[in-house]
Amino acid sequence: MLHSIIIPCYKSSQTIREVVELTSAELDRLGRPDYEFILVDDYSPDDGATLKELRSLAADYPFVKAISLAKNSGQHNAVMAGLNYAQGDLLIAMDDDMQTHPSQLHFLLEEIEKGYDIVYGYYPDKKHSTFRNFGSFLNYITVRILIGKPKDMKTSSYWVIRKFVRDYVIQYQSPYTHLQGLFLRTTRNISCVPIKHFEREVGQSGYTLKKLIQLYSNIMGYSVVPLRLSTYCGYFFSILSILGALIIVIRKLVNPMMALGWPSMMCAICFFSGLIMLFMGTIGEYLGRMFLGMNKQPQFVVREVISQNSTAAAIQDTANTPDTATSVEPVLPTETISAKNSCEPSDNE
Structure with missing residues (x-):
């Protein structure tokens, strides 16, 4: 069974390597050696430091695929980009800041083996700032009222879903993505498990008041x-x-x-x-x-897909035509992705 770990990256050059290596070691320890990492750089404003680190990871590990977006699309749209490129039977979403810690992954995997379609990890004791905790509460109330989220369902950006859920979710074409809304209209066979919330190791949350308001307003697209x-x-x-x-x-x-x-x-x-x-x-x-x-405003626009396979293909092409510079072209695995990125371009819980 292939496990796809999807991580949206935003100014995470100092933490993403540790996240990938700890998660890989944890999956090996759990006896789940078949996995891939889909790392999505959401146009990080750090002079290319995050993308450079993703390139390095893709060069070091054959199971890492890095996706570079041409503009900042927001966390949920970045996760949607990763879902489109993931091939796993189980798909896992994590953050890039070590707060959704790899050591807690076994709780989610054990729970989904009970037959659930989606499993969320939730934090009895959150390490967010007061502002972010207030935003989470506001999000909880909004989703409860607008789309009938079950009262006992607790969520976060740390979750596991089955492949069929992914297959339905990526059919959504609008740029106003809200993953909870998409999950809830796909299945109600959902569980949640308590996990430990770790302190952010570097920096601070990329969510500003404006971005939080934009995220919460996206839920309007799933309710009248x-x-x-x-x-x-x-x-x-x-x-x-x-x-x-x-x-x-x-x-x-x-x-x-x-x-x-x-x-x-x-x-x-x-x-x-x-x-x-x-x-x-x-x-x-x-x-x-x-x-x-x-007008088909895209959810995301992929500038480049970086992996050992795509790099090898580019090198082989260069060998056949010596005067041509080596390049890594975007690889679009499905027609759905092509449609999402055929237009001009237009930070959870």
């Missing part, structure tokens, strides 16, 4: 709850306005000298105008995503 909420709010405020009008009429009949207030009227106008604009924006967000989807 926001549109229904606008309808319910419309009903509520319509009834409220009718009741308010009746109260004003009754008070005017009881006290004909009562003056109607201009400030209260302006407050009401501003409030309801803001509410209308809010829901128009929600509807516009859906329409905009439909428009971008019809």
Whole structure:
């Protein structure tokens, strides 16, 4: 059984080699010698240091394949790129910062052997910052409300899925990827196991407030709850306005000298105008995503695929044509990937 370990990399030149080597040693210890690593460089802004380290790993280990993206696509889209290139029967996602530690991998693998389709590792004691923990809580509430995530289901960016789940997930073409939403609409045979959360060894999280908001907004593509909420709010405020009008009429009949207030009227106008604009924006967000989807905005654009096999092929081609410079061309294994990258280009839990 082949195991594919997918790791999105973002400014991880100081940690990714240790992650790969420890994970490889752990899989060997568990008696699972068949594995591959799919390392996706999400256009790290570190002057090529991360990509250089990925090239070195691909040169040192035949089981490592590095993918270089032409622009930053976000963590979930980077994982989608890795899923498209992975060939394993079990697919494992990890982070590049040693927080999703290889020593905890056996808990996930033991759990999926019980027959589950997806297994998440979750952290009873998180080592994130207060800001990131708040973001995780916000994500939990959002997913619970919008797509009906089970109350006892706890998630993280450390998970194992079966090949058939991957096969369905990569059919999703939109750039607004939210992996929890895709997993939940594929299967509900999901489990989670508690694991230890380790401290980040180097640097800090690449998630800013803006990126967290963008990630959470992606869940809109898997639910019509926001549109229904606008309808319910419309009903509520319509009834409220009718009741308010009746109260004003009754008070005017009881006290004909009562003056109607201009400030209260302006407050009401501003409030309801803001509410209308809010829901128009929600509807516009859906329409905009439909428009971008019809224009086939790609999830990711692969600049280069680096492995010992592709490098050997490039060297052989160069030997046949001595005047041609050696290069490593992207290798697109399926038609799905070709479609995702045929357009111009457009950081979990």
